[in-house]
Amino acid sequence: MQAEQRARPLWSRSIFLRYNIPAVQLTLFSKQRRESVLETLAICKRLVGMIWDMDKRLLTAAVLSALVPSIVPFVNAYIYKLVIDAIIAGLSDPAAINMQHLVMLLTTRVATYFVQDAAFSTQGYVERLLWTKFPIYLNKKLFGHIAELDIENFEDPAFRDRLEKVRDSWYRPQNLITGMLFALQSLVQFLIAFVAMLTLNWMLVLPIALIAIPEFLYRLYESQSAWSIWDWHSHRKKRYSYLSHMLQDAQSIKEMRIFRLAPLFVQQTTAVQEEFYEDNKSLSMRAYLFRLIFNGLSTVVFVGIEVYVIVLAFARRVTVGDISFYTQIVSNFQNGLGGLLRNMNDVFEASLYVKSFFEVMDAPAVMSSAQNATVLELTQSPSITFDHVSFRYPGMDHEVLNDFNLEISPREKVAFVGENGAGKTTIIKLLARFYDPTSGRILVNGTDLRELELDSWHRQLAILFQDFNRYEDTAKQNIYFGNVLRNMDMKDIEKAAVDAGANAMIDALEKGYDQMLGRMFESGEELSVGQWQKIALARAYYRNAPVLILDEPTAAIDAKAEAEIFTRVEELSKDKTVILISHRFSTVRMADRIIVINEGKLFEQGSHAELMRQKGVYAELFSLQAKGYQ
Numbered sequence: 173m174q175a176e177q178r179a180r181p182l183w184s185r186s187i188f189l190r191y192n193i194p195a196v197q198l199t200l201f202s203k204q205r206r207e208s209v210l211e212t213l214a215i216c217k218r219l220v221g222m223i224w225d226m227d228k229r230l231l232t233a234a235v236l237s238a239l240v241p242s243i244v245p246f247v248n249a250y251i252y253k254l255v256i257d258a259i260i261a262g263l264s265d266p267a268a269i270n271m272q273h274l275v276m277l278l279t280t281r282v283a284t285y286f287v288q289d290a291a292f293s294t295q296g297y298v299e300r301l302l303w304t305k306f307p308i309y310l311n312k313k314l315f316g317h318i319a320e321l322d323i324e325n326f327e328d329p330a331f332r333d334r335l336e337k338v339r340d341s342w343y344r345p346q347n348l349i350t351g352m353l354f355a356l357q358s359l360v361q362f363l364i365a366f367v368a369m370l371t372l373n374w375m376l377v378l379p380i381a382l383i384a385i386p387e388f389l390y391r392l393y394e395s396q397s398a399w400s401i402w403d404w405h406s407h408r409k410k411r412y413s414y415l416s417h418m419l420q421d422a423q424s425i426k427e428m429r430i431f432r433l434a435p436l437f438v439q440q441t442t443a444v445q446e447e448f449y450e451d452n453k454s455l456s457m458r459a460y461l462f463r464l465i466f467n468g469l470s471t472v473v474f475v476g477i478e479v480y481v482i483v484l485a486f487a488r489r490v491t492v493g494d495i496s497f498y499t500q501i502v503s504n505f506q507n508g509l510g511g512l513l514r515n516m517n518d519v520f521e522a523s524l525y526v527k528s529f530f531e532v533m534d535a536p537a538v539m540s541s542a543q544n545a546t547v548l549e550l551t552q553s554p555s556i557t558f559d560h561v562s563f564r565y566p567g568m569d570h571e572v573l574n575d576f577n578l579e580i581s582p583r584e585k586v587a588f589v590g591e592n593g594a595g596k597t598t599i600i601k602l603l604a605r606f607y608d609p610t611s612g613r614i615l616v617n618g619t620d621l622r623e624l625e626l627d628s629w630h631r632q633l634a635i636l637f638q639d640f641n642r643y644e645d646t647a648k649q650n651i652y653f654g655n656v657l658r659n660m661d662m663k664d665i666e667k668a669a670v671d672a673g674a675n676a677m678i679d680a681l682e683k684g685y686d687q688m689l690g691r692m693f694e695s696g697e698e699l700s701v702g703q704w705q706k707i708a709l710a711r712a713y714y715r716n717a718p719v720l721i722l723d724e725p726t727a728a729i730d731a732k733a734e735a736e737i738f739t740r741v742e743e744l745s746k747d748k749t750v751i752l753i754s755h756r757f758s759t760v761r762m763a764d765r766i767i768v769i770n771e772g773k774l775f776e777q778g779s780h781a782e783l784m785r786q787k788g789v790y791a792e793l794f795s796l797q798a799k800g801y802q
């Protein structure tokens with residue numbers, strides 16, 4: 173279907189249909205046009221406001237240095253006219269030559285060149301500063317905001333599309349501002365030329381405007397199309413980023429090699445890029461033809477006006493100097509108008525892309541922005557209550573948790589067991605308030621999580637996630653990241669490492685705690701999966717928070733180390749609430765209470781001994797595992 177559309181001839185309307193560009197874009201005063209103009213203006217205003225906040229002097233300098241080059245050429249052309257007229261007057265009557273006057277004119281002309289050059293240099297310098305400074309400012313704002321956003325956003329494909337767009341259009345804010353500066357420059361140039369041309373014959377304005385306006389409209393249509401293609405392709409580009417990441421990532425390369433996936437992935441990346449190329453090609457072809465026509469027409473008009481001025485000179489209605497002056501004026505008028513329209517159009521185009529920046533920046537951080545939230549301050553580990561909690565992930569059609577009820581007392585050690593996909597990790601995500609329950613409440617010391625200031629709650633949590641992070645940094649930093657609010661304390665870091673069974677392994681590294689881990693940076697040392705997990709566990713311990721949550725903490729850790737780790741967990745978490753998730757029943761045994769979760773419901777609970785006596789699911793699974801070792 174798509175291939176068929178693309179194969180249509182150049183003038184087909186396929187591009188309208190495919191990208192949903194209303195044909196109405198080609199009309200000058202439609203409601204859509206007005207709205208998109210207003211939107212563009214709002215985006216421009218906001219972006220300029222940001223730059224103004226960042227550096228007022230730099231922005232002012234950029235505007236001023238953009239204005240000078242649009243004024244100087246007129247001064248220059250006028251002086252040149254005066255020089256020619258003086259020379260011609262001198263030719264017919266040598267006595268009329270005023271040398272002093274001529275020298276003054278020529279000196280001023282030289283001076284204007286210096287002014288022009290200085291303005292260009294200043295412009296280059298200022299823009300360079302602006303475009304190295306602004307990304308720092310923008311990124312700080314953008315990343316700062318992204319860091320506050322809810323986890324839900326990052327698990328939402330539509331939001332990921334938006335992020336991808338931002339990543340893909342990092343240079344557009346710069347284009348927008350440059351476009352505005354150039355548009356301003358062209359506007360001034362156009363206005364001066366307009367006034368000068370009126371002094372000659374106002375009707376000359378007409379043929380030029382007659383060409384410029386359709387050209388402007390066509391360009392608007394063209395940029396709208398370019399943007400629509402880009403927009404339409406953005407989810408594919410996400411696919412492209414993903415594929416190219418997989419092709420380059422050290423982690424993924426092993427499996428891809430053995431399964432021979434690389435050729436397939438290369439083929440897919442190429443296909444994505446080629447489609448984009450094909451769509452752009454047909455648009456470029458159209459743009460090429462239109463430009464050829466418009467450029468031809470403007471040359472005709474330009475030459476026509478030139479001839480007109482020469483005729484006027486023969487009729488002695490203007491001087492010979494005027495021929496040079498008006499030729500320059502007409503050229504400036506044309507350049508000014510063309511530049512204005514072109515740059516307005518660039519501004520419009522860039523604003524479509526910059527919009528996605530603001531969309532990301534305006535995405536609300538719902539979870540962290542509760543008003544009048546209670547700041548949680550604990551003197552001892554809290555009680556945690558799940559009160560009729562049901563939950564489904566956004567866009568999902570069934571409940572992951574279904575009327576889940578559980579009360580965890582302060583300092584209690586509970587363990588969750590259950591099949592893959594039962595909802596164990598989801599419970600942790602709800603407890604960390606990455607999501608809110610679809611119905612029901614989660615209470616901490618009797619207060620609903622939604623009423624707590626989220627930061628103050630997170631400070632009470634040390635969580636080792638099932639898919640923990642591996643930081644490409646030193647061993648020491650990897651552990652310190654567990655509690656960056658405190659100054660680094662080597663004694664505590666080492667203690668956490670000892671408790672997590674990571675100390676001996678770190679000591680054995682060439683640079684010990686200062687050893688760079690991972691393979692991304694120079695002199696980094698790669699660890700085994702289990703070694704990484706021990707480091708992550710140490711990080712959770714270092715946090716020393718009243719609630720310790722371990723989601724499959726020893727999945728990759730050998731049996732001996734695991735046994736040692738769990739004897740220590742008991743000692744070091746005497747005053748903490750501990751939630752442990754594990755598929756290994758040997759480790760679950762030590763918990764005060766074992767919770768069996770099945771299809772998002774609390775299925776069984778009790779101590780190991782109680783559950784074994786009950787002879788339910790737990791007893792059955794435990795025996796099954798035990799049998800494997802007999």
Ligand SMILES: Nc1ncnc2c1ncn2[C@@H]1O[C@H](COP(=O)(O)OP(=O)(O)OP(=O)(O)O)[C@@H](O)[C@H]1O
Nearest residue numbers: 327565568572590591592593594595596597598599
């Ligand atoms: N971000 C998500 N968006 C949508 N569905 C999800 C998401 N994360 C998990 N799920 C679904 O929720 C269900 C429960 O997942 P969860 O990760 O809580 O299981 P689990 O009990 O921790 O399993 P495991 O033992 O394998 O770790 C699964 O069916 C999964 O498909």
Ligand SMILES: [Mg+2]
Nearest residue numbers: 596597598638
């Ligand atoms: Mg899980």
